[in-house]
Amino acid sequence: MTEPHLPDGGAAIATADPDQQVPGRSEPPGPSRNLLRFVGKKVAITAGLLLGVTILTFLLVQAVPGDPTTTNLSETAQKDPSVVAAYRAKWGLDKSLPVQYFTYLNHLLHGDLGTSQSTGNPVASDLGKYVPATLELAIPAMILALAISVGLGLWAAVRKDKPADHAIRGVALVGLSTPSFWLAIVVLYIFFYKLGWAPNGGRLSARYTPPEHVTGMYTVDALLQGRPIAFQDALWHLMLPVLVLTALTVSVLIRFVRSAMLEVLDQDYIKAAYAKGLSRRTVLRRHVLRAGLVQVVTVAGLAFASLLSGTVLIEQIYSWPGLGQYAYRSALNLDLPAIMGVGLFVALVYTLVNLIIDILYGVIDPRIRLS
Amino acid sequence: ACSSEDSGGNGGSSTLTVDTSFVVKSLDPGAVYEPTGNVIVHALYDTLVTFDGSDISKPVPDLAKSYTAAPDGKSFTFVLRDDAVFNDGSKVTAADVVFSLNRLKNLKGSAAAIVKDLSASATDEHTVVVTSAVLNPNVPTILAEPYAGILSAKLAKQHGGEDGPDASKTDKLGSYLNTATVGSGPYRIESFDAASRIVLTANDKYWGNKPAFKRVVFQNMDVQNQKLTMSKQPKSEIALDLAGDSLSGLPGALQQSGSADSYYQLRLHADPAVSEVTSNRDWVNALQAALDYKGLAALFGSSGVPAAGIVPTAYAGALPESEAQTQDLAKAKSLAEQSGVASKSVKLLYPAITFGGVDLGTIAAKVQSDAAKAGLKIELDPAPIASFLDQRRGGKVAFSFSPQLLDYPVAASVVADLMPGGGTAQAAGWTADRADPATVAAANKVLTALDAKEQVAALQDWQRLMINHSPYITLVYNSGTVVASADLKGAVYTAAGWVVDIADISSR
Amino acid sequence: MSAVNGPLLQVSGLSVTLRGSDGPLPVIKDLDLQVNPGEIVGIAGESGSGKSLTALTLLNLLPPGATVTGSMRFAGTELTGLDRRGWQRTRGSGIAMVFQDASAALHPMLTVGVQLTEHMRSGLGLSRAAARARAIELLEQVRIPQPERALRSYPHQFSGGMRQRVAIAIALACRPQLLIADEPTTALDVTVQAGILALLDELRRDNDLAVLFITHDLGVLSSLTRRAYVFYAGRVMESGSTVQVLTDPAHPYTAALLAARPHGLSATRTLRAIPGAPVLPGQEPPGCPFEPRCTFALDACRAGVPPHEPIAHGRTLACVISPDLSGADR
Amino acid sequence: MTGVPSTLAADSAPPALPARRWFGLRPGAPRAERVARRRHSRGLTVAACVILAAWALVAVFAPLLAPHDPLAQSGPYYASPSAAHWFGTDQLGRDILSRILYGARLSLPLAVVIVALALLIGGGLGLIAGYIGRWVDESLMRLTDLVFAFPPIILAMVVTAAFGPSARNAVLALVLVSWPTYARVVRSAVLSIRSSDFLHASRLLGVGPWQALRRDVVPNSVGPSVVLASLELGNAVLMLASLSFLGLGPRPPAPEWGAMIAAGSNDLSKWWVSIIPGIAILTAVLAFNLLGDAVRDWLDPRARNAR
Amino acid sequence: MSDLLTVEDLRVEYRPRGRGVVRAVTGVDLAVAAGEVVGLVGESGCGKSSLARVVAGLAAPSGGRVLFAGEPVVPLAWRKRPAAQTRLQMIFQDPGGSLNPRRTVGAQLLDGVPAGVTGSDRRARVAELLERVGMSAAAGERFPHEFSGGQRQRLAIARALAAEPELIIADEPVTALDASAQAQVVSLLLSLVRELDMGLLFISHDLALVHEIADRTAVMYLGTIVETGPTRRLMAEPRHPYTQALVGAIPQVSAEPRLPSVLRGEVPDPSHIPSGCRFRPRCPYAVEICRTEPVLRAAAGSLVACHRAEELAAVPADVTQNGESR
Numbered sequence A: 001m002t003e004p005h006l007p008d009g010g011a012a013i014a015t016a017d018p019d020q021q022v023p024g025r026s027e028p029p030g031p032s033r034n035l036l037r038f039v040g041k042k043v044a045i046t047a048g049l050l051l052g053v054t055i056l057t058f059l060l061v062q063a064v065p066g067d068p069t070t071t072n073l074s075e076t077a078q079k080d081p082s083v084v085a086a087y088r089a090k091w092g093l094d095k096s097l098p099v100q101y102f103t104y105l106n107h108l109l110h111g112d113l114g115t116s117q118s119t120g121n122p123v124a125s126d127l128g129k130y131v132p133a134t135l136e137l138a139i140p141a142m143i144l145a146l147a148i149s150v151g152l153g154l155w156a157a158v159r160k161d162k163p164a165d166h167a168i169r170g171v172a173l174v175g176l177s178t179p180s181f182w183l184a185i186v187v188l189y190i191f192f193y194k195l196g197w198a199p200n201g202g203r204l205s206a207r208y209t210p211p212e213h214v215t216g217m218y219t220v221d222a223l224l225q226g227r228p229i230a231f232q233d234a235l236w237h238l239m240l241p242v243l244v245l246t247a248l249t250v251s252v253l254i255r256f257v258r259s260a261m262l263e264v265l266d267q268d269y270i271k272a273a274y275a276k277g278l279s280r281r282t283v284l285r286r287h288v289l290r291a292g293l294v295q296v297v298t299v300a301g302l303a304f305a306s307l308l309s310g311t312v313l314i315e316q317i318y319s320w321p322g323l324g325q326y327a328y329r330s331a332l333n334l335d336l337p338a339i340m341g342v343g344l345f346v347a348l349v350y351t352l353v354n355l356i357i358d359i360l361y362g363v364i365d366p367r368i369r370l371s
Numbered sequence B: 001a002c003s004s005e006d007s008g009g010n011g012g013s014s015t016l017t018v019d020t021s022f023v024v025k026s027l028d029p030g031a032v033y034e035p036t037g038n039v040i041v042h043a044l045y046d047t048l049v050t051f052d053g054s055d056i057s058k059p060v061p062d063l064a065k066s067y068t069a070a071p072d073g074k075s076f077t078f079v080l081r082d083d084a085v086f087n088d089g090s091k092v093t094a095a096d097v098v099f100s101l102n103r104l105k106n107l108k109g110s111a112a113a114i115v116k117d118l119s120a121s122a123t124d125e126h127t128v129v130v131t132s133a134v135l136n137p138n139v140p141t142i143l144a145e146p147y148a149g150i151l152s153a154k155l156a157k158q159h160g161g162e163d164g165p166d167a168s169k170t171d172k173l174g175s176y177l178n179t180a181t182v183g184s185g186p187y188r189i190e191s192f193d194a195a196s197r198i199v200l201t202a203n204d205k206y207w208g209n210k211p212a213f214k215r216v217v218f219q220n221m222d223v224q225n226q227k228l229t230m231s232k233q234p235k236s237e238i239a240l241d242l243a244g245d246s247l248s249g250l251p252g253a254l255q256q257s258g259s260a261d262s263y264y265q266l267r268l269h270a271d272p273a274v275s276e277v278t279s280n281r282d283w284v285n286a287l288q289a290a291l292d293y294k295g296l297a298a299l300f301g302s303s304g305v306p307a308a309g310i311v312p313t314a315y316a317g318a319l320p321e322s323e324a325q326t327q328d329l330a331k332a333k334s335l336a337e338q339s340g341v342a343s344k345s346v347k348l349l350y351p352a353i354t355f356g357g358v359d360l361g362t363i364a365a366k367v368q369s370d371a372a373k374a375g376l377k378i379e380l381d382p383a384p385i386a387s388f389l390d391q392r393r394g395g396k397v398a399f400s401f402s403p404q405l406l407d408y409p410v411a412a413s414v415v416a417d418l419m420p421g422g423g424t425a426q427a428a429g430w431t432a433d434r435a436d437p438a439t440v441a442a443a444n445k446v447l448t449a450l451d452a453k454e455q456v457a458a459l460q461d462w463q464r465l466m467i468n469h470s471p472y473i474t475l476v477y478n479s480g481t482v483v484a485s486a487d488l489k490g491a492v493y494t495a496a497g498w499v500v501d502i503a504d505i506s507s508r
Numbered sequence C: 001m002s003a004v005n006g007p008l009l010q011v012s013g014l015s016v017t018l019r020g021s022d023g024p025l026p027v028i029k030d031l032d033l034q035v036n037p038g039e040i041v042g043i044a045g046e047s048g049s050g051k052s053l054t055a056l057t058l059l060n061l062l063p064p065g066a067t068v069t070g071s072m073r074f075a076g077t078e079l080t081g082l083d084r085r086g087w088q089r090t091r092g093s094g095i096a097m098v099f100q101d102a103s104a105a106l107h108p109m110l111t112v113g114v115q116l117t118e119h120m121r122s123g124l125g126l127s128r129a130a131a132r133a134r135a136i137e138l139l140e141q142v143r144i145p146q147p148e149r150a151l152r153s154y155p156h157q158f159s160g161g162m163r164q165r166v167a168i169a170i171a172l173a174c175r176p177q178l179l180i181a182d183e184p185t186t187a188l189d190v191t192v193q194a195g196i197l198a199l200l201d202e203l204r205r206d207n208d209l210a211v212l213f214i215t216h217d218l219g220v221l222s223s224l225t226r227r228a229y230v231f232y233a234g235r236v237m238e239s240g241s242t243v244q245v246l247t248d249p250a251h252p253y254t255a256a257l258l259a260a261r262p263h264g265l266s267a268t269r270t271l272r273a274i275p276g277a278p279v280l281p282g283q284e285p286p287g288c289p290f291e292p293r294c295t296f297a298l299d300a301c302r303a304g305v306p307p308h309e310p311i312a313h314g315r316t317l318a319c320v321i322s323p324d325l326s327g328a329d330r
Numbered sequence D: 001m002t003g004v005p006s007t008l009a010a011d012s013a014p015p016a017l018p019a020r021r022w023f024g025l026r027p028g029a030p031r032a033e034r035v036a037r038r039r040h041s042r043g044l045t046v047a048a049c050v051i052l053a054a055w056a057l058v059a060v061f062a063p064l065l066a067p068h069d070p071l072a073q074s075g076p077y078y079a080s081p082s083a084a085h086w087f088g089t090d091q092l093g094r095d096i097l098s099r100i101l102y103g104a105r106l107s108l109p110l111a112v113v114i115v116a117l118a119l120l121i122g123g124g125l126g127l128i129a130g131y132i133g134r135w136v137d138e139s140l141m142r143l144t145d146l147v148f149a150f151p152p153i154i155l156a157m158v159v160t161a162a163f164g165p166s167a168r169n170a171v172l173a174l175v176l177v178s179w180p181t182y183a184r185v186v187r188s189a190v191l192s193i194r195s196s197d198f199l200h201a202s203r204l205l206g207v208g209p210w211q212a213l214r215r216d217v218v219p220n221s222v223g224p225s226v227v228l229a230s231l232e233l234g235n236a237v238l239m240l241a242s243l244s245f246l247g248l249g250p251r252p253p254a255p256e257w258g259a260m261i262a263a264g265s266n267d268l269s270k271w272w273v274s275i276i277p278g279i280a281i282l283t284a285v286l287a288f289n290l291l292g293d294a295v296r297d298w299l300d301p302r303a304r305n306a307r
Numbered sequence E: 001m002s003d004l005l006t007v008e009d010l011r012v013e014y015r016p017r018g019r020g021v022v023r024a025v026t027g028v029d030l031a032v033a034a035g036e037v038v039g040l041v042g043e044s045g046c047g048k049s050s051l052a053r054v055v056a057g058l059a060a061p062s063g064g065r066v067l068f069a070g071e072p073v074v075p076l077a078w079r080k081r082p083a084a085q086t087r088l089q090m091i092f093q094d095p096g097g098s099l100n101p102r103r104t105v106g107a108q109l110l111d112g113v114p115a116g117v118t119g120s121d122r123r124a125r126v127a128e129l130l131e132r133v134g135m136s137a138a139a140g141e142r143f144p145h146e147f148s149g150g151q152r153q154r155l156a157i158a159r160a161l162a163a164e165p166e167l168i169i170a171d172e173p174v175t176a177l178d179a180s181a182q183a184q185v186v187s188l189l190l191s192l193v194r195e196l197d198m199g200l201l202f203i204s205h206d207l208a209l210v211h212e213i214a215d216r217t218a219v220m221y222l223g224t225i226v227e228t229g230p231t232r233r234l235m236a237e238p239r240h241p242y243t244q245a246l247v248g249a250i251p252q253v254s255a256e257p258r259l260p261s262v263l264r265g266e267v268p269d270p271s272h273i274p275s276g277c278r279f280r281p282r283c284p285y286a287v288e289i290c291r292t293e294p295v296l297r298a299a300a301g302s303l304v305a306c307h308r309a310e311e312l313a314a315v316p317a318d319v320t321q322n323g324e325s326r
């Protein structure tokens, strides 16, 4: 059976052996064609993925013994068949499954994600509200986590087997072993309940009106609208959840960063850089970091995805009206359009993040072309 | 919109914060049904009649300055006051009332089932007659509930409101009501975020006494956070979901107000074809004797009350506390043995939620462990709420458990539902032929009583009979509680359905 | 660094011990080695004999935990015990190094231009423009076509041979006095190897560069170097002028190495393998490390490590028996 | 969900960097290679083994060790830690220490079951996809993409919410979200073996494709997935606890650690109710993680830096 | 002597993503007879391995034919290999990768023992094979990682021998080994070929090594064979300029050392093969006629693909560019 599709298997050889290329003689075919094909392929894959997500969620929710009418009508109302029938008719639940599905797809193609049965709003507008809330947690947490873990990971790698390394690895391991929701509770207990330094949840103190929806992120919007006090307050509310998310992400990332950096430190080109007489600082900053970033980017992308899901629990504890809470509630209420909306959105983010990673690879590592 | 509150933040006088955990699906009176929605809708829309504070014994005038009941108990005449205006300044007329009540009925929302027998007509601009197709002395109470809020017909129609028979299809008003208010209540909606934050502002055209707070912010907050927040003794803040054990350990300066208006009930299917265990009277009685009602009540902290009958203590007709059920393990054991099915285990279905501050799993686990002491075997079967309701509606669930609230604050409303032929009895397989005739007779007596006193006595008799002859075991009553910061007054809990009248709250 | 009379590099009694998992691991033992200005000196030996470690020791690039004893005098300065600054100054502008695998030794994500100029600016104190000018000059010197374009290219855009040329240019950038080349052609085809060898020889001549050339190919050793050291198990077995060592080996090990290699284009004959396997560090026999594999071994060989001593003008040997190898292969 | 996202472990095999050329891992020095493998702080591994063994013993002997019945009320509700109840009691007056001890009978075996099932299913599919290739491979990869595109907890949440909370459904949900990682790991191992010389050699000797699968492919492709599995054990404990925390795990009154944390999270003044089970999870997961690292170092010397 | 292996106009092409077609082998004719050692030399990337893999049946050719004992070689697929073709065996470059690390050496050798051998004879055969390659029978119990590179390569040879091959294709079998181990393996191979009267296609980029063992040698450049002939003669009097360059580039141990001669340019990318004579861009003798592609032909006492073979035979065989004597 060996090599039933040899050309594919051989691609690895071709990239692993770029010896044959000489500048000016054999540049790969023009980037524009490649880029087009690359983008086309990505779009096709994404579309397939999204379709898969809709089918998956649809089937999943249909397999469920529950019925959305139950959670969206009072118990008394459910005993009245005419009320139930009216409800089912309103939401199209009386149609056959394929019809329901294709109706949904048809709407989807027109950019309509449907209406959430549990909030009564268009799913798209719900997402518009909840997604920025989650991003407001996830983005700073990701940035902080990256900065911290790259710093500490590099430090640990450089000081391999020294006390600093042991300490960093130990803390990361403990972090990795800590249940996020538990950590969130402990932190809340300490900083809110005991010390009173932090608010207890929510995005903004009640006495402030949320800034008008521009980006949906309160801190950004407050700044844009010139409301420094609201900005401060929003920032203050961000503190604990971001702290917890950062801690978790850092502990996930550090070990990868460290091993990536160790791998790099072990490379001949680092020895060669030292052999040239460069200072340690230059070597670490210019040579080690740069090379280590390729792998950091890989895991960072994945860590971002996991961070998004980590927020489900954190949002629960910090009363953060984000995507995670929305997903949780929709799941419990079997709110099909909402679950699908969340699924689609997350799948989109997933492909987007992958795309960004691919692009970053290209930026960081010239060996990797768009292919 | 405005950035003024950034500066006047900590004064706390202008804004009332309401901490509650919510999912508000709609602020349309025709569709509202969840507690926070009711609180808000009650503040946005006036009703014909209402209740005063925590007193739910008798509806008092609101938009109607008076009402009279016809002797047949089927027809009620409401005379509107003439100074009431909607928040656009236009007068509240009988036509608005008729429009609102028709819409409520035809919209086929959650409340439609309650009002399906009612019809309204205007005799003149200030008089409305509401007629019930069946005998129903409780019509005024029903019309006090938030879902019976009165909309401005003109404004409603402008934004797609319909009251015709096919309103359930044609009405387009619903989502508009999340952003604007077409009522005559003390507040109007300022901003609506179904899951995180809802803000009300005072209606400056309000015809009655102006509310003390200009702004009310409903913050979505889970119970634990509410407790934490209140522990910090904030200003101008109330919490609505602290109940049960989460009330303990709160600072003494906080004010608590509550009344036991919900009941937690086990339902045991009476049909042997569904379960030979739960349909076994001895087994049911054994379970009834095995339960530690005091211990169950203690799970709810100070707010729990061991059940005596079915009707919670907040309502007229409740049995006195002295009659509270007690545990009798010896009796339970002997009944269990006698039943002959004690070796069989049965699944207890319940929704996997936290209600009234207590995780239902905890209560179910307590029931399970109490039963085990008498040798009765119960397996717990939590289900997502949707699937729970769906299964129970199917009428094939042997054994289930859930908290219950009254549709409107009259105890008799539960009777029709629980007696053979009622919806719940039906789902529990309790048909007339399986029921004890005396119990059925007692129920009918409650339903036909016209006089309040007579009704109370009948209710109590009925409950005493139900204890040993019905497929229901009521465990405890629990109280909703309003916890308010020390600087507030008027934050009283009402069992009337809207929890607390926001407009009544003011600073000391 | 000022020009000095006498040897450019004088290593004496150098020992290196690495940190192994089960304790210290002596990998280089009592090494004496000398490189004169402008001279190409070769080091040959089997895999694992400590050639690369010697090179790394000379640049203080050993893995953490390594201990170095003995003396390394370079251009009048003692290198053993130098601090970080001191090493930084020595590397690049005193001693430079070319690694075996250029594709691994060039940073894959930095342009040739950056890699070629970054140390020039600190090491030679050149301005950006001056560094660039010198870079182009260097690339021309190592015969890279289109040097301007090459500066903007990444290493992967070059062939293996070209990459090695770039690596050499980088090593030469700060005008080192000594270039250590650790098997720079082992990964290359013979035709490409020939080019690199010619280049190194030319650079030596033009720049008065001393080269310490490490290889395991005796043919390469013969064609390029003038003096040679034969390594085995972290020790020098013999040394002397390359021609003498290779045509008249004094040590049985050298002779065995010669017998094992294909003899180029002379008449076909069977290759003769050295019996046994090379010793691993930490597992040396008490006597001569080559004794277990040596066809001439005597009891005396087991008694102790043979001293490494001069036997004739410019030749040294570490063998107690000094058999007459003329009858043996070559 | 905390812990290493399982996808990380799968894809983190560093993009083919040149093998270590520098310090003699040449074919000629097999022993040196093995020496390098053992360069480890055995202390931590021993500690991990001790903790795990302790937990295993606790799980086995819980009935003997527990001072109280974990399901029965043995004290007042919410009693703070005391001599009678070392770790206090919970909302039903059950002894927390006893519940934690019994909890080990739940979390640890379930974690093992989750990982084993995911390994079996994912590994099996990955093996087939990698070996057969073509459309089989392509469709499997798209399927894994699909699962990866959902954050694991949301998918698990939907599944358990849909089918009702129970230990079985939680396990199924977690298997559903974790098999793709194994599939990918095994697949990529199979792909590299498929182009390996030893497979070619045995095929050339006349060994049939299925026989070769058994002899050459399977034994050589399980290594990485076993490493992954050992690293995932801790994560499985965490994911299970997370689901339980959301009320989607084993049913009450089962003493599941995550659910115990949830029970206490409503009221921080009863800190012992949630803090202590959290520590139980922490130690168990920590031990699993340490052990996973040790297994990886042992099976995969190349990754030894990644600790 | 009839040819055991016949390769006719063999072509191997790859279509890697993002690159043009890679023509790794472009029309090669080759034959190996029983008892004959044929060397195949050429620079890295010229297509040697591609050729070897197709000849052994590991991959299907893009064109041309490979006949083994008169039958076309069946590329491996979802079937067992026909028994007859197991007599064509291959030895790989990487001794670490060519043995299954998780099975004992003995078990792997057993795989190859023909089904005809049964019972205790099978084990005996394994011991015999191990002895034949100079290993003790006890080695069969051990795992590959317990051996050094040279030993592993000998074990790989023993495994190939298990199938009682008539022809062995060895793709750079000693490149990864030390000089000393190289010597061992090469001598072993050579003695086996002589003893068992097998054919051997010995692929290497080390001309000196090929010179030691091959009866005939083919020189490959960019996918084609540019010269072939009896090894001794080919090395002594190379006719193709490329062969000359290869020969000249071998560093010699000599009492009068001289630097090896340099061939300019690089091996071009097989996805961009120059037109005409593919060696033309690097050839010091290229003239106008070289713009047309030469074919392999008998010229100047050799089979050579060069338009100017006769002319060049007249000049001393030295394409030295700067290989001055020192």
Ligand SMILES: Nc1ncnc2c1ncn2[C@@H]1O[C@H](COP(=O)(O)OP(=O)(O)OP(=O)(O)O)[C@@H](O)[C@H]1O
Pocket: A006, A007, A009, A010, A011, A013, A014, A017, A020, E014, E015, E016, E022, E023, E024, E042, E043, E044, E045, E046, E047, E048, E049, E050, E051, E205, E269, E270
């Ligand atoms: N699977 C493949 N896909 C694409 N190109 C390939 C593939 N395999 C080999 N090549 C290319 O084909 C050409 C010939 O490769 P081949 O491995 O046959 O060369 P070789 O002579 O064996 O080289 P080496 O001496 O380096 O082993 C090279 O340019 C190589 O990059």
Ligand SMILES: Nc1ncnc2c1ncn2[C@@H]1O[C@H](COP(=O)(O)OP(=O)(O)OP(=O)(O)O)[C@@H](O)[C@H]1O
Pocket: C018, C019, C020, C025, C027, C045, C046, C047, C048, C049, C050, C051, C052, C053, C054, C063, C216, C280, C281, D022, D023, D024, D025, D026, D029, D032
């Ligand atoms: N970091 C290390 N830890 C332990 N042993 C090491 C280390 N680096 C090298 N060694 C050992 O030291 C010995 C000498 O290694 P060195 O790399 O100097 O050999 P070499 O002569 O350069 O071999 P090659 O020809 O393979 O490059 C070898 O046996 C090697 O296994």
Ligand SMILES: [Mg+2]
Pocket: C051, C052, C053, C182, C183
């Ligand atoms: Mg070396």
Ligand SMILES: [Mg+2]
Pocket: E048, E049, E050, E171, E172
């Ligand atoms: Mg090859």
